[in-house]
Amino acid sequence: LERDAPQASLVVGDQSFPIRPGDTLAACLMRAGRLAFRRTRRGEPRGVYCGIGICHDCLATVDGTPNVRACITTARPGMIVSFGDDER
Numbered sequence: 001l002e003r004d005a006p007q008a009s010l011v012v013g014d015q016s017f018p019i020r021p022g023d024t025l026a027a028c029l030m031r032a033g034r035l036a037f038r039r040t041r042r043g044e045p046r047g048v049y050c051g052i053g054i055c056h057d058c059l060a061t062v063d064g065t066p067n068v069r070a071c072i073t074t075a076r077p078g079m080i081v082s083f084g085d086d087e088r
Ligand code: FES
Pocket: 047, 048, 049, 050, 051, 052, 053, 054, 055, 056, 057, 058, 059, 069, 070, 071, 072
């Protein structure tokens, strides 16, 4: 990615999120203001908790692969990401 290439983006649900070089998936979403990625069965919001790949609160499905940790996964243009209920 070029440093100032705002066209690069990934998709979560029906939303597109711009990517900057070096972004993790979580950083990309958080910079856009999305702090809660999903909800638990009890309706509690979940996003980044540890930020280092340990707690698994940030699990996503990326391009059909489940259980991807958003906090340690490098964002790539064109990624299709799902968090189950796609909390907004
Ligand atoms: S926030 Fe803990 S594993 Fe991603």
